[in-house]
Amino acid sequence: MTRHILGAGVMGLALASELAGRGVAVSLHDRGGAPGPHACSWWAGGMLAPFCEGETAEEPVVRLGQEAAGWWRAHGAEVTAGGTLVVALGRDAGELARFARRTAGHVSLDGAGVTALEPDLAGRFARALHFPDEAHLAPRQALAALAAGLAARGVGIEMTAPEVVDFDCRGLAARDALADLRGVKGEMLVLRTPDVTLSRPVRLLHPRIPLYVVPRGDGVFMLGATMIESGERGRITARSLLEMLTAAWALHPAFGEAEVLEIGVDARPAFRDNLPRIRRRGGTIYLNGLFRHGFLLAPAMARMAADLVTEGRKPEVMDEDRAER
CATH class of the missing domain: 3.30.9.10 (D-Amino Acid Oxidase, subunit A, domain 2)
Known part of the structure; x- marks a missing residue:
């Protein structure tokens, strides 16, 4: 069974990489094609700085963000660990x-x-x-590394929309479905x-x-x-x-x-509290709300979504069937 992912920014690429690494068949779709100036993640700072983010961010950002440097390094990104x-x-x-x-x-x-x-x-x-204990990376190189890793597994970025969307990783474009974004x-x-x-x-x-x-x-x-x-x-x-x-x-x-x-x-x-959400709506699971923590939190979000698919484990950031207000 192929899982179809809509959105090939940092979240979509991270999720596709995590699922493919676990043997799940995936297809990745983005009308903009490969990552570029059209993607919010193209303009990121690339700081993997969970402790600094603790100045204003909630505890989950600090804790989950500590996964990021190791995950990016394992997926081909050049991570500089100079603090x-x-x-x-x-x-x-x-x-x-x-x-x-x-x-x-x-x-x-x-x-x-x-x-x-x-x-x-x-x-x-x-x-x-x-x-x-903090680090940084070059976002554009990191995105290219994920895309290259997926291509090596036969997963390209398709510029057409899938008939069925299993995962929506469109970022702000998902406001058409997530009214509180x-x-x-x-x-x-x-x-x-x-x-x-x-x-x-x-x-x-x-x-x-x-x-x-x-x-x-x-x-x-x-x-x-x-x-x-x-x-x-x-x-x-x-x-x-x-x-x-x-x-x-x-x-x-x-x-x-x-x-x-x-x-x-x-x-x-x-979202209102600047924390990310994994939210199920019918047959689609939305991964969104990364705020300014895209490269910091995408690895943990991808891991939790993959755990949900492969092990049935509910993510700690799951917001199941939330009614829009």
Whole structure:
């Protein structure tokens, strides 16, 4: 029996990979074809940072997210396990203390510790937090690795809709069936500068727009990202652009001379509590609500959905036959 999956973003690809790895026949469908700019996951930061996410996220995000790095590595993604560095400017020292209180899995660093981890930040931050057990990946390479792994098993991405949908992984497009799904807009930048070298994601805390900078190699960095209550997917605002570039300059002045390679905008799918759901509607199972935790939570969601199919085990995030309001 073939299981038909609609949506080939990070969730659909992860689910297809998990099922195929267990010997389940699958077909994968997406009218956009292979992952690209049309997919929300194309614009992700790729931070596998469950402990940092604990600042605002609920306990399941922290716990389930700890599966992610190992899962991605096992499925061909290049995972860099250098941890996450969290810093704040002197005037925002209270933000760093607050972040420390709300999270676990970190060690405190002084200025010398910051320099030892990231020499290019020497003398810029007197205090920092290091989350050594976190990691990051390049989302586009990770998506390509999943697609290649599926292709090796004879599973391509079909651009036609299946007659029967067993799993719906369309993200925000599934609002036509999930009325309580909302969009949270994110805006991001890709910059290139040969004058900064970072080995791990760096989060700069800020009262208005906290910034994260993720190294992509060869002097390329991803900067993100805003969180705006909107399903709009097409434009960045001047204010957001200014805020992100100003924060990047505050992290290191060389970013002020960086080349802007890309500007990305999309809307993340989220439920009211920003927690994911596996929801059954008739013969279709919906996997959705990853919010900003797509690469972090897709592995656990895929595992739970595969457990449901192969072992009849009910997922902890199952929301069975919920009536829409």
